[in-house]
Amino acid sequence: KKMKEGPLTISVIPKGTTHAFWQSIHAGAVKAGKELGVNVLWVGPEREDNRQQQIMLVDNQVVNQVDAIVLAPSDAVALRRPVKNAVRRGVPVVIIDSGLENSAEVYASFVATDNLKGGEIAADQLAKMLHGRGRIIMLRLLEGHASTGKREKGFLSALQRYPEIEITSAEQYGGATKASAQTAAENLLLRFRDGQGNFTVDGIFCVNESTTYGMLQALRRHRLAGQVKFVGFDAAASLLDAMKKDEIDGLVVQDPFKMGFLGVKTAVDFLNGKQVQKRIDTGVVFITKADIDKPEMQDFLFPDIEKWLQ
Amino acid sequence: MKNWNWLNKFGPLLALLLVYLFFAAFNSKMTTLPAMEAMILQTVIVAISAIGMTLVIISGGIDLSAGSIIAFGSVVVALCIVTFNLPPVVAAFCGVFAGMLCGFLNGFLITRIKLVPFIVTLGSLLLVRGLAKGFAGSMPVNAGETWLSELLATLPAGQKWQLIPPGAWLMIFLAVLVAGLLRYTKIGRHIFAIGSNEQTARLCGVAVERAKLIVYSVAGAFSGLAGLMLMSYQEQGDPTGAVGLELDVIAAVVIGGGSLSGGEGSIFGSLIGAMIMTVIRTGCQLNGWAPWVTQIVTGIVIVMAVTVDRLRHRNNHQ
Amino acid sequence: MKNWNWLNKFGPLLALLLVYLFFAAFNSKMTTLPAMEAMILQTVIVAISAIGMTLVIISGGIDLSAGSIIAFGSVVVALCIVTFNLPPVVAAFCGVFAGMLCGFLNGFLITRIKLVPFIVTLGSLLLVRGLAKGFAGSMPVNAGETWLSELLATLPAGQKWQLIPPGAWLMIFLAVLVAGLLRYTKIGRHIFAIGSNEQTARLCGVAVERAKLIVYSVAGAFSGLAGLMLMSYQEQGDPTGAVGLELDVIAAVVIGGGSLSGGEGSIFGSLIGAMIMTVIRTGCQLNGWAPWVTQIVTGIVIVMAVTVDRLRHRNNHQ
Amino acid sequence: MVAVKRQDENPPPRLEMRGIHKRFGATIALDEVTFSILQGEVHALVGENGAGKSTLMKILSGAHTADAGEMKLDGRPYLPQSPLDGRLQGVAMIYQELSLAPHLTVEENIMLGVEPVLHGFILHKEMRETAMRAIEKFDHPELKPQVRVRELTVGAQQLVEIGRSLAIGCRVLVFDEPTSSLSQKDIQRLFEIIRSLKKQGISIIYISHFLEEVQEIADRVTVLRDSTVVGSKRTAEISTDEIVHMMVGREVADLYPRSKRKAGETVLEIKNLSGVKKPANANLALHRGEVLGICGLVGAGRTELLRIIFGLDEVKGGEIKIGIYTGAGSPLQRWQNGTGMLSENRKEEGLALNMSVADNVTLSRLQNFGPAGIVLPKKQEEATQDWIDRLDIRCRNAAQPVGDLSGGNQQKVAFARLLQHDVDVFLLDEPTRGIDVAAKAKLYAVIDELASGSGNFSSSPRAVLVVSSYLPELLGICDRIAVMARGNLSEAKPVAEVD
Numbered sequence A: 001k002k003m004k005e006g007p008l009t010i011s012v013i014p015k016g017t018t019h020a021f022w023q024s025i026h027a028g029a030v031k032a033g034k035e036l037g038v039n040v041l042w043v044g045p046e047r048e049d050n051r052q053q054q055i056m057l058v059d060n061q062v063v064n065q066v067d068a069i070v071l072a073p074s075d076a077v078a079l080r081r082p083v084k085n086a087v088r089r090g091v092p093v094v095i096i097d098s099g100l101e102n103s104a105e106v107y108a109s110f111v112a113t114d115n116l117k118g119g120e121i122a123a124d125q126l127a128k129m130l131h132g133r134g135r136i137i138m139l140r141l142l143e144g145h146a147s148t149g150k151r152e153k154g155f156l157s158a159l160q161r162y163p164e165i166e167i168t169s170a171e172q173y174g175g176a177t178k179a180s181a182q183t184a185a186e187n188l189l190l191r192f193r194d195g196q197g198n199f200t201v202d203g204i205f206c207v208n209e210s211t212t213y214g215m216l217q218a219l220r221r222h223r224l225a226g227q228v229k230f231v232g233f234d235a236a237a238s239l240l241d242a243m244k245k246d247e248i249d250g251l252v253v254q255d256p257f258k259m260g261f262l263g264v265k266t267a268v269d270f271l272n273g274k275q276v277q278k279r280i281d282t283g284v285v286f287i288t289k290a291d292i293d294k295p296e297m298q299d300f301l302f303p304d305i306e307k308w309l310q
Numbered sequence B, C: 001m002k003n004w005n006w007l008n009k010f011g012p013l014l015a016l017l018l019v020y021l022f023f024a025a026f027n028s029k030m031t032t033l034p035a036m037e038a039m040i041l042q043t044v045i046v047a048i049s050a051i052g053m054t055l056v057i058i059s060g061g062i063d064l065s066a067g068s069i070i071a072f073g074s075v076v077v078a079l080c081i082v083t084f085n086l087p088p089v090v091a092a093f094c095g096v097f098a099g100m101l102c103g104f105l106n107g108f109l110i111t112r113i114k115l116v117p118f119i120v121t122l123g124s125l126l127l128v129r130g131l132a133k134g135f136a137g138s139m140p141v142n143a144g145e146t147w148l149s150e151l152l153a154t155l156p157a158g159q160k161w162q163l164i165p166p167g168a169w170l171m172i173f174l175a176v177l178v179a180g181l182l183r184y185t186k187i188g189r190h191i192f193a194i195g196s197n198e199q200t201a202r203l204c205g206v207a208v209e210r211a212k213l214i215v216y217s218v219a220g221a222f223s224g225l226a227g228l229m230l231m232s233y234q235e236q237g238d239p240t241g242a243v244g245l246e247l248d249v250i251a252a253v254v255i256g257g258g259s260l261s262g263g264e265g266s267i268f269g270s271l272i273g274a275m276i277m278t279v280i281r282t283g284c285q286l287n288g289w290a291p292w293v294t295q296i297v298t299g300i301v302i303v304m305a306v307t308v309d310r311l312r313h314r315n316n317h318q
Numbered sequence D: 001m002v003a004v005k006r007q008d009e010n011p012p013p014r015l016e017m018r019g020i021h022k023r024f025g026a027t028i029a030l031d032e033v034t035f036s037i038l039q040g041e042v043h044a045l046v047g048e049n050g051a052g053k054s055t056l057m058k059i060l061s062g063a064h065t066a067d068a069g070e071m072k073l074d075g076r077p078y079l080p081q082s083p084l085d086g087r088l089q090g091v092a093m094i095y096q097e098l099s100l101a102p103h104l105t106v107e108e109n110i111m112l113g114v115e116p117v118l119h120g121f122i123l124h125k126e127m128r129e130t131a132m133r134a135i136e137k138f139d140h141p142e143l144k145p146q147v148r149v150r151e152l153t154v155g156a157q158q159l160v161e162i163g164r165s166l167a168i169g170c171r172v173l174v175f176d177e178p179t180s181s182l183s184q185k186d187i188q189r190l191f192e193i194i195r196s197l198k199k200q201g202i203s204i205i206y207i208s209h210f211l212e213e214v215q216e217i218a219d220r221v222t223v224l225r226d227s228t229v230v231g232s233k234r235t236a237e238i239s240t241d242e243i244v245h246m247m248v249g250r251e252v253a254d255l256y257p258r259s260k261r262k263a264g265e266t267v268l269e270i271k272n273l274s275g276v277k278k279p280a281n282a283n284l285a286l287h288r289g290e291v292l293g294i295c296g297l298v299g300a301g302r303t304e305l306l307r308i309i310f311g312l313d314e315v316k317g318g319e320i321k322i323g324i325y326t327g328a329g330s331p332l333q334r335w336q337n338g339t340g341m342l343s344e345n346r347k348e349e350g351l352a353l354n355m356s357v358a359d360n361v362t363l364s365r366l367q368n369f370g371p372a373g374i375v376l377p378k379k380q381e382e383a384t385q386d387w388i389d390r391l392d393i394r395c396r397n398a399a400q401p402v403g404d405l406s407g408g409n410q411q412k413v414a415f416a417r418l419l420q421h422d423v424d425v426f427l428l429d430e431p432t433r434g435i436d437v438a439a440k441a442k443l444y445a446v447i448d449e450l451a452s453g454s455g456n457f458s459s460s461p462r463a464v465l466v467v468s469s470y471l472p473e474l475l476g477i478c479d480r481i482a483v484m485a486r487g488n489l490s491e492a493k494p495v496a497e498v499d
Ligand SMILES: Nc1ncnc2c1ncn2[C@@H]1O[C@H](COP(=O)(O)OP(=O)(O)OP(=O)(O)O)[C@@H](O)[C@H]1O
Pocket: D024, D027, D028, D029, D047, D048, D049, D050, D051, D052, D053, D054, D055, D056, D406, D407, D434
């Protein structure tokens, strides 16, 4: 549409930059960029709860006259206006990872995991490990966070199917940093020790990388790692290591690499006037220790991030 | 002597120009109209809060609770619209009023119990943030689209004659108003006198307690208004937003020539200070530099601004 | 008179007891050994940084860059282990040393260019944070498990005789050491003298500049050490961690009786202050109360602590 | 060679300063100053405000370095690098403004900078002994080594300062205006201490604006004027008037002018007034057209009396009547009642030092400088310029920060505020503290004109209440004098009956 010389430039704006999850997206986006011959600009706020900063980033990328934006909105509502704005200015937007409320007519495509399904899988797997009975806690991430909110919702609603499972705590939030998640986790563990110091919880679910990591650290510190069924979310190297050591029993794993790749590719397709799907599911699977070394999982779990980010 | 006086007045403006030209040299996008508009938009929230902070700093105090009050204000406005179904303009006033109440609380503790502003506002930083989260149930409150959203939106094609969005006009109007009051009214002189020497002010019949109460309440009201702008910017009341923004606000005032020991500062300077920080951030982002570069540059600019200020003063006094 | 003197010394301790008993009344978990251990663990990072901050505040200054230095320290330790393959003990020293360098930079700008500590450290808050992110490439640096991780881990069953983990012992040891140095050495008394009346100290031949340089460097080193603890706590260097933690640290010192106008403060008090804040947070979380309740309670406690301090002083002077 | 001959006659000086030059930016503070002092001599240094006395002493103590000139201590070159260096070589200084660390104890203050240490650790026992030795001579009940200095009275604090110098065994001791905040009793105690120090062979340099004190305690006096030495004489050979002449460079004809005054109606009346601590049960009536003085010792409660009247301190009991207004009031109300107060503490309470002269003069009354509620700086400055001319205030213009002015001129600015406000009742607390003879003379003349209602400053007689610790001044300008002791105010007697 736009006649400009040189390759297209596409901005990829994540919610944050510090988690391994975003690094995979980054790598995927770069791979797409190289294969399709477009420039990929990677800019992001540092904290996942800084909505204001992300809005500014989107606005500034529009000012920067990039050709398209690939955005993982940190809030389903707050980012709506800047996205509309961008589209109004002729910069198409592809949403990844987490949705944008009531604006399907605005963005080009939504490329993400089915988070509700991710939560449901976690619930079913944890229930299976506990043979359908026991006490469970869930640690949330942030207030008003769309993608993890869906996981939380899916998890809790799927557990309705198991009458003998009791959810003893689902009201605590890990907060934006790993340290805050860890502190919240520690105090949760403390809360569910009985008079003899025995831990009274049978299963734990954490909704993303930082809460899973915080909980893992807390379990280690309390010497409880491996003694309670623990399902986390996302596949950071540190979490996979812990799973090898039986400290984590299972992880719900998305495919961030694919998400980054498809995000950019969809944007380029859209710019080139191709028909793109409005909703692209990047898949979510549950893995256990046994899956880590399977050859078919290698590309999925250990995408060659280094190669793309150099 | 003359030259220094000149620098005294236009130092911050000169600094703004320098920073701007520096980034413009890197990236021609900086000089486009949309870039200018975006930069003004992104300055409004900090700048409005900085108007109030300037008063506080001139009076010799400090307000660490500004960021929390901004969040609180945004939540109150959103709740008024969503939960109480009030018309947007009433909701807006409620937000400003809520900010004023917080400021009044600060002022009350500072003047009645005679506590140091740093501590009082450190306490209310936590307290007001807690209230904001409590009111909002720890979740952003989506206000939906009202005309409030237009305060800080890019102007639609048909209204380009307005040059900048209404929120920015409001900021300019208020800045001129407060600067005028500060320079040409009794209470304005009194605020300077209090910051310069509180005991002297008292001796001269200045109602010091009353003036401080006013200063902190007005500062609270301005932060509340900044909260309204935040809510317009995000279309939601954000109880976890604006964390640490008080430091940006204080930095803006200081870069603009305010002195933390009181008696010095200017509204005009503070706006320029806020602009400088936006230019740095936008400039770095347009060049695709990482956020950490922005932070390093801003840190260095703050220290340099104050160093230049010191040298200027040293020269003025000789 | 006598009674007030007593309160003067043990006021913060009393406050700690009150807060603790309050939460213990709500929840018997507070009195269990694991809860105590957890609370001590969660205090260590803030408390270690508060030891240095106490020196700064006694000398009449302030250090807003503490949180950034903690993050920087944690990144340096992790990078030393991961990238440079240094043995953990050397890495630990590098972290502390990096913190010291940052503190030295603060001290240098404050003493040589004679800038206000608030501004200098506001600048380095941004600068050092930027450096931490730049070094770490904005990503956490996973250090893996070394014996450093044991610094802040719950003790394994076989080592319960140690009572508390080594990191906490280190904190206690350093607190006693610094408190002793502050009380029994020349430089210690000089720090009080500088905070009490800098002009006098200078006239009496106290090397004010040197002492301040030492104070800020030591404070930096302590924040670096707190960074090591953070890295041990998370097993990774976290460039975006400890944001805003400086306010907790300052609050700890102030609750513990430190005065922001200098000349007053005690290491012991600051540790108690840090403990009080942990007890409030843990107490709220054990009761399943939302984070905003914690913030409101902490805010109120800060203001109350200082109010009581004021009343105490008013009585002392009569 | 005359000099050699003189040296043969007299013992060699303990300290010699020769050809000292010092400038601060454009200000020349000292120009070719030569000064010397013998062993066991008390040598007074006098001069107008800004003559350079303190600067000379700061060079001596090592706080400043001279731009040119040389110094010798006991015949050996003396070039202190810092105040500590100066003190260690035997030159100590008691500063004009008290310089103590209020949070530290008496012993810590005395030993500050020279603590006995072993590997950096303070030897507490030794420290206490040295400190005790330094202060035991004073025999002051408040002085205990473990007491925090902020709990001491001003007099005791000054003794701590002196003790600090003695503790390190000084050879030359400098007092820069030591008596400006001391009671008569403390002054006498100080003089005794000075005499005993003199006997021990310590040389003492004594700076003061009180020339009687100089006559009483000093052996020799050196006068500085406009940054240079105008003469050095033995006190026995020179009268106070001659010293004044040397200082000012001209005759000060009548220091205490007195026009015809006539006491009119009562404008200020207090009955059984008492404050939280002081005063107790004070009664006083001040009439239009008179100057009423209150003398007494420091700490007697005179300042508190004025502050209570002016609404700065709390009233505990009794009655205040100003003109037609009765009852306690805030400072704002007092100004509105036509009463103005001059504080004894210029720097801390009297003036906002970084604000302009105009702002300081007009701060109490910002009306009428523009249309309704508006204050136009131009008009403020115009109004102020008038007072600058009439009071002969030396400054660049009305917009200059008042902190740039010399002490005497600052005092005039503070005084101009009362005139600008056009008050009826003047409450003056130590109006001449720390200012030189010429400035004093000017102020006395203004006060006289105000009371008599004649001349430049007033068309109708005003009422003036003056608090001062300097008795000759009160005797010179007042019509009646009351004495305050321990919070009790005596009845006011006509000056003629005061002895
Ligand atoms: N640090 C300084 N910077 C600039 N000017 C100074 C400084 N110190 C002193 N001066 C100037 O040097 C001159 C001499 O000042 P000095 O304090 O020595 O006077 P003084 O004789 O002690 O007066 P006083 O009787 O008021 O104490 C004055 O004009 C003063 O303004």
